[in-house]
Amino acid sequence: MAKLYSAHRVLVEEVRRAFQAxxxxxxxxxxxxxxxxxxxxxxxxxxFYRILRDANEAVKVAAEAANRAKSSLKFVRRIDVKGGFVNLYIDPGSYGPLVWSAVKEMGENYGYNPHPSPMRVLIEHTSANPVxxxxxxxxxxxxxxxxxxxxxxxxxxxxxxHFYVDDVGLQVAYAAYGYEKARGLKRRMKPDHYVGLIYSVVxxxxxxxxxxxRRKSAISPEERARIDRELADWLWTAKELMEKDEELFTRISEAVKAEEDPVARIYEINRAYERREEWAVKLVREVTELCITGFKQTLNRLGVRFDYWDWESEVTVWNGLTDEVLRLLKTTGYVRTSEGALIFDAQSLAADNGxxxxxxxxRSFAVMPLTLVRSDGTTLYATRDIAYSIWKFRRxxxxxxxxxxxQQALVQVQVRLALYALGFLREARNxxxxSYEMVSLPGAKMSGRRGRYITADELIDEAIKRAGQELVKRGLELEAGREVAxxxxxxxxxxxxxxxxxxxPLTFSWDKVLDFERNSGPFIQYAYVRARSILRRASGLKPELREGALGEEERRLLFLVGYFPELVAEAADRLKVELLPHYLNELALAFNKYYDEVPVIKAKPREKAEARLALVEMVATTLENGMRLMGVEAPHWM
Known part of the structure; x- marks a missing residue:
């Protein structure tokens, strides 16, 4: 017998067939x-306005079709015809046992709703530069x-x-240069924070x-004034960094001054690493692995795991794939040389509307040429992204x-156009x-190069602290409730x-983030805890749902629970993650209203209490499974 993944699908199919007939x-x-x-x-x-073009005919057919279909609708209690719209209300008495069967059968997997044509999908995310x-x-x-x-x-x-480790490029070379100069210094700080400080100082x-x-060689007063303004800004940044760690700043500053040409040395580290020279590999790997250790500590707190960590050097450079891509691109007719640099004329290919x-x-998206190789012979990250994309699909x-x-929209389009030019049509289409917009915190301006940013660790720590304070206000003893916080x-x-x-864009506001009363993580978690509390207190009662036991007061809540697997399908198929929290907020609101208005454990007769208890269990299961899909852990109490 086939599994019942979605009661809602059965309901919709019943309605569709009845009206089709x-x-x-x-x-x-x-x-x-x-x-x-x-x-x-x-x-x-x-x-019916959508089915029939003529509005008058739609109104007439809607009424007649509704009248003919109603006798075939087991799970529908009431039909309202409003012009060309036929609105249907479920029958909780008959639909309830169907939803209960689906939730009981699937349990902690309720919501799983397999696609008729499943695919193999590779998701690359986070992929922060290890600097x-x-x-x-x-x-x-x-x-x-x-x-x-x-x-x-x-x-x-x-x-x-997959997490793409960007270990090739000038940013990593800057960090490696500073790490080499600071070797021997010991710091009791998270490793990625230490690497970040080194990078910003260098x-x-x-x-x-x-x-x-440049100031000394400037000729015009205007140019010198402009450089002075820029220099003053960077000197202020230097002051901020020195205040963070004077010893580290002094060590690196003196080393840079002693170097005849520090920029040339940084570029040499980059070139040597691309060429896989042993000394450069040892240096760069040491600093990047240190930073990644810190990344993993943060990700572990968030409960985020990666199946693969793809080192850019290994999957695009040292294996010769980037060289192969460059060789093939040169044969497409879209590549030219300009002042020693190699350019891909992506805009020429994009001129074809087909x-x-x-x-x-x-058509309104402006496509620009893409520099593939600098005049010094080093490749840019976008070039390596073309190779990485091919590597991904080869899996x-x-x-x-x-x-x-x-902000990377142009580069992503250029990469897809390069794949298309190379003949990787399926890959370019798939x-x-x-994309996502940036996060802003009121009063905070961020710059990784200047060492100005709100780290994920700081935000997580602040969230836990504020959550703990709010829970204490609500009677929770913080010592006993650290895990809850x-x-x-x-x-x-x-x-x-x-x-x-x-x-x-997301503006991060603590008042909204930790609002226990509406549309927030704590609001959903509290609804879940409330549901579990009812189930714990129902001693002597067993959740059970028989035909006809639920009524109109349960209709909205029951419909939402039954809808969950279809919500999962829609969010996945449309790649719209925001649909999930919106749904859970709607479910939590409906449950809180139900909780305030309807007795559960004390309902009479006993069959009604057991049926309502079953509904509460379904709500708890749905909330817990929905939170799990967001990567949110359900607390046992709040």
Whole structure:
């Protein structure tokens, strides 16, 4: 016997068939679309204005079809016809046992809703440069990517998650240069924070030195004034960094001054690492692995795991794949040399509207040329991204999803156009840039090069502290509830990151993030704890749901519980992670209203109490499973 994944699908199919048959009886052949009804207009709706072009005919046919279909609808109690809209209200008495069967059968997997054509999907997310700690922007990337992977797995897809370690490039070379100069210093700080401080100090000191050279050679007063302003800004940054760690700053500053040409040395580290020279490999790997150790500590707190850590050097450079890509691109007719640099004329390929249409690139999107190789012979990260994309698809996956900030939209389009030019048409079509906007905290300005950022660790610590303070106000003893505070604090951050559409900027407000009364992680968690509390207190009662035991007061809550697997399917198919927190908020609101208005344990007769207890258990299971899909842990009490 086939598993019952979704009671809602059975309900919708019953309605669709009944109205399809009714239309045939009238002499019409049309596909019937059954949708969730807008608020206050029932549970499901059939829009006959969409089926029939003539409005008058739609009104007439809607009434007749509803009249013919009603006798075939086991799970529908009431039908309202409003013009060309047929609004349907479920029958909790008959639909309840069906939902109960689905929830009981699936248990902790309730919500799993397999796609008829499952795919192999590779998701790359977080992928922060290993030169500073994860900051709040990376945190949004990480939370979105993790939830996306969980949702796609709940849809039956085979998903593998990857972290791309950008160990090639000038940023890492700067960090490696500073790490070499600071060797021997011991610091009791998280390793990624230490690497981030080194990187910021090196970049600042080198920049100050270079600006000072330019100032001395400046001819016009205007140019000198402009350099003076820029230099003053960087000197202020230097002061801030010195205050953080004077010994480290002094060590690196003196080393840079003693170096004849520190910039040349940094570029040499970069070139030598690309050439896989032993000394450079040892140096760069030591500093990047140190930083990644810190990343993993943060990710572990968040409950985020990766299946693979892909080192850029290994998967794109040392294996010759980037060289192969460059060789093949030169044969496409879209590559030229300019002042010693190698350029891919992506804009020429994008001038073909057919190509734009095939790859889903809007006509209004401005495509620019892409520099593949600098004049000094080193490759840029976008060039290596082309090779990395090919490497990903060679793993046998059907789709690759890159969770990358919206600021990288142009590069992602250029990469897809390069794949297209190389003849990787399937790959170009199935490479998805899952973009997200930035996170802002009121009063905070961030710059990794200047060492100014709110780290993910700081945000997590602050969330846990504030959650603990709020829980103490509510009567929780903090010493006994540290685990609860951690789950609530981290859950609050994750919910906040997911509840705003990734396409919209996120302004992080603690008042909203830790609002226990509405639309927040703690609000969902509290509804779950409340449901579990009812179940614990129901001694002597067993959750059981028989035909006809539930009534109108349970209708909305029952419908929402039954809808959960379809919500999971929609969120996964449309790649819309924000649908999940919105749904859980709606379910929590409905449950709290039900809790306030309807007795559960004290309901009479006993059959009614057991049925309502079964509904509460279904709500608890759905909330817990929904939170798990967001990567949020459910507290046992609050």
């Amino acid at each position: 009714a239309l045939r009886d009238i002499g019409l052949e049309h596909e019937v679309l059954v949708e969730r009804a807008p608020g206050g207009r029932g549970d499901l709706t059939v829009n 500073h700690p994860l900051h709040v922007g990376h945190l949004r990337n990480c939370v979105i990517g993790d939830a996306l992977a969980r949702l796609l797995m709940a849809r039956g897809h085979r998903v593998e998650t 970049y600042t000191v080198v920049n100050v030195q270079e600006l000072d050279k 190509v734009r249409a095939e790859l889903g690139i809007p 046998g996956v059907d789709r690759v999803i890159n969770v990358i900030a919206v 490479l998805v840039h899952y 951690e789950r609530v604090g981290i859950g609050a951050v994750k919910y906040a990151m997911l509840s705003v559409s990734p396409s919209k």
